[in-house]
Amino acid sequence: MQRVSADDVKFAARRLTGQVLETPLIQNAALDRRTGGRILVKAECLQVTGSFKFRGALNRLMQLDAEQRRAGVVAFSSGNHAQGIAAAAQRLGIPATVVMPRDAPGIKVENARGYGAEIVFYDRITDVREEIADRLARERGAIVVPSFDDPYIIAGQGTVGLEIVWQARALGMEPDACIVPTGGGGLLAGTCLAIKSENPGVNLYSAEPAGYDDTARSLRSGRRETNPPGPATLCDALMAPSPGVLTFAITGPRLAGGLTVTDEMTIEAIRFAWRELKLVVEPGGAVALAAVLANRIDCRGKRVVIVLSGGNADAASFARWIVPAAPECQVVEAGG
Numbered sequence: 103m104q105r106v107s108a109d110d111v112k113f114a115a116r117r118l119t120g121q122v123l124e125t126p127l128i129q130n131a132a133l134d135r136r137t138g139g140r141i142l143v144k145a146e147c148l149q150v151t152g153s154f155k156f157r158g159a160l161n162r163l164m165q166l167d168a169e170q171r172r173a174g175v176v177a178f179s180s181g182n183h184a185q186g187i188a189a190a191a192q193r194l195g196i197p198a199t200v201v202m203p204r205d206a207p208g209i210k211v212e213n214a215r216g217y218g219a220e221i222v223f224y225d226r227i228t229d230v231r232e233e234i235a236d237r238l239a240r241e242r243g244a245i246v247v248p249s250f251d252d253p254y255i256i257a258g259q260g261t262v263g264l265e266i267v268w269q270a271r272a273l274g275m276e277p278d279a280c281i282v283p284t285g286g287g288g289l290l291a292g293t294c295l296a297i298k299s300e301n302p303g304v305n306l307y308s309a310e311p312a313g314y315d316d317t318a319r320s321l322r323s324g325r326r327e328t329n330p331p332g333p334a335t336l337c338d339a340l341m342a343p344s345p346g347v348l349t350f351a352i353t354g355p356r357l358a359g360g361l362t363v364t365d366e367m368t369i370e371a372i373r374f375a376w377r378e379l380k381l382v383v384e385p386g387g388a389v390a391l392a393a394v395l396a397n398r399i400d401c402r403g404k405r406v407v408i409v410l411s412g413g414n415a416d417a418a419s420f421a422r423w424i425v426p427a428a429p430e431c432q433v434v435e436a437g438g
Contacts (some may be wrong), residue, residue, distance in 0.1 A: 104348060106253045108299030111260035111292055114161045118261055121193075122157050123149050125262075127269035127407070132378045137394050139401030142277070144266055147383050147413025151213065153339075154262050154289050154411050155179075155186030155249075161258030162247055163190045171196045174244040178202075178231040180338045181210025182386075182412050183249035188217035199244070201235050207338060207384075207416040250288030251346030260292025266407050267300045277304050280407040281361065281390040281399065284308040284317050286342035287349030289411060294356040305358035307399065309389040311337040311365065316344045317353065318360025326350050336365045339386030339412055361399060363392040369423045371395055375410065376424045387412035 128143040146154040163175065174197030177187040184200035191198035198219040202211060203226045215221055222238065224231050239246045248255065263280075270277055280297055284290040290308055297304050308317040314335055319327040328344040335341065345353070363371075368385050371392035375383040383391070390408040394401055415423075 108295045110257040111296045114257040115261045137401040139404045142407045144409045147410045151185040151189045152414040153182040155182040158255035158258035159186035160190040162254040176239045177247045178235045184214040188214045188219035192218045250286030251348045256292045259289040260296040263293035263296030277407045278404040279305040281307045283389045283411045285340035287345045291349040291352040308360045309393045311335040315362040336385035361393040367392040367396040382413045384412045384415040
């Protein structure tokens with residue numbers, strides 16, 4: 103098994119300096135009042151492409167030699183990794199193909215295509231995206247870039263955690279806990295490496311949607327669990343079938359626990375972020391915020407960092423989420 107270390111994250115941070123945004127660590131009085139703690143919000147929804155995925159994608163593609171760059175890359179993703187790969191490939195002049203589900207949010211498809219990537223669609227039920235990506239890569243001599251189980255991807259995503267450490271210290275604060283949305287675990291693994299290397303006493307938690315809580319269940323069992331077939335979730339970005347081999351080897355011994363939220367809790371978090379933080383957050387990016395708002399973790403008297411991992415929300419869906427259905431009103435005619 104390939105190894106990833108905190109030093110790899112630091113190397114990635116140096117490599118990506120000036121290439122990615124240092125997203126803000128936001129304080130909000132309304133959130134502190136609501137939770138009883140001091141909450142800091144890492145707004146990766148403001149990153150290039152609207153999610154943390156650009157960090158890992160660019161770090162990985164920067165490793166390719168000239169011949170590999172000419173041959174191009176293939177990725178598979180429900181959207182955010184697709185956009186990250188497309189944008190990184192465009193910046194480096196590399197041909198990119200992304201395999202995306204037919205039901206991916208339109209904004210993610212449009213953005214990936216806008217960055218110059220070729221889109222190949224698949225059916226979540228009948229097709230195996232990895233097989234499609236492998237076939238395309240063989241036909242083209244291209245490199246397959248996985249969305250999370252890759253050392254350079256993990257290291258690149260871990261730069262989020264390094265920024266959290268530096269920014270919290272600039273505010274005179276050492277966090278008690280940090281909550282990170284997770285699907286396959288690339289962001290979570292990199293953040294664990296970064297934060298634990300700088301502050302071993304921080305308690306790290308995964309946040310996942312109900313029905314796709316494979317990391318939480320894996321922590322309880324001590325082995326990688328797979329999500330059984332079940333209903334869909336609004337959190338399309340977090341529908342990985344199980345934690346990665348590399349990622350779980352990192353997160354398993356470092357996490358304090360796993361938090362699970364419902365779609366209803368996630369929608370409330372999206373509304374809160376829009377109303378109080380003035381941020382657009384997609385469902386998968388909002389689960390850590392949902393966990394603290396729904397008291398899935400006791401924040402009273404604690405200093406807690408939460409990551410908003412993505413903001414690529416479809417406009418029509420977002421409008422429905424932030425404006426609750428109004429009750430029917432009785433119309434009274436004016437008269438004498």
